[in-house]
Amino acid sequence: MIKNxxxxxxxxxxxxxxxxxxxxxxxxxxxxxxxxxxFISTVVGIENVKVETAKLKAPDNSMLELLQYHSHPKEKEIVNAPSNQLGCSHIAFSVIDIDKTCDFILQQGGSLVNPPALSANGLVKVAYCHDPEGVLLELVEEIM
Known part of the structure; x- marks a missing residue:
């Protein structure tokens, strides 16, 4: 079934x-x-669609695809996604310095749900935050 x-x-x-x-x-x-x-109209289920994509690779070669629908944009207020929303909840990233990453997200128009918190077992610091589009991100710094 699923390969990766x-x-x-x-x-x-x-x-x-x-x-x-x-x-x-x-x-x-x-x-x-x-x-x-x-082809793309069939795949996304929208007739006469025009979509621009940017595929980005992380240092570990995992990929993120950003999509902007030019032909069928959805206009809605940007709302920070709650952590308990149904469906896709969040994207988690391992980071080198969680404090600097949180500062950067704030500088770029994102927001924090919580400041970095040390896990009960002391192995990781974790912060939930939102990107400028309201997408929920989880940042994890492994403590050595």
Whole structure:
């Protein structure tokens, strides 16, 4: 059945802004393209769709796909996703310095749910935060 995780997709309003945010966190652009036509319309289930994507690779080669729907944008207020929402809850990233990463997220227009907290077993510090689009992220720093 499943061989591996291919990527995680995030629909964004402003692909350039989202790209700059995730690039500054350490992702590198792998591929950026605009797709339209029968194939992509069939895959996403939207007729006459035009979507621009940026596929980004983390240092461990895991991928994040940012998508901006040019033909069918969804206009809604940006709301920080709650941790108990149904469906996809959050994306977790291992980080080198959680305090610096949290500061960066705040500087870029994101928000913190909690300041970094030491786990009960003392092995990790964890913070939940939101990117500028309201996507819930979990940051984890392993304590040596």
């Amino acid at each position: 995780t291919r990527h995680t997709g995030i629909v964004v309003r402003d692909l350039d802004r989202a790209f700059r945010f995730y690039e500054a966190l350490g992702f590198k652009l792998w591929k950026r393209e605009v797709e339209s036509g029968d």
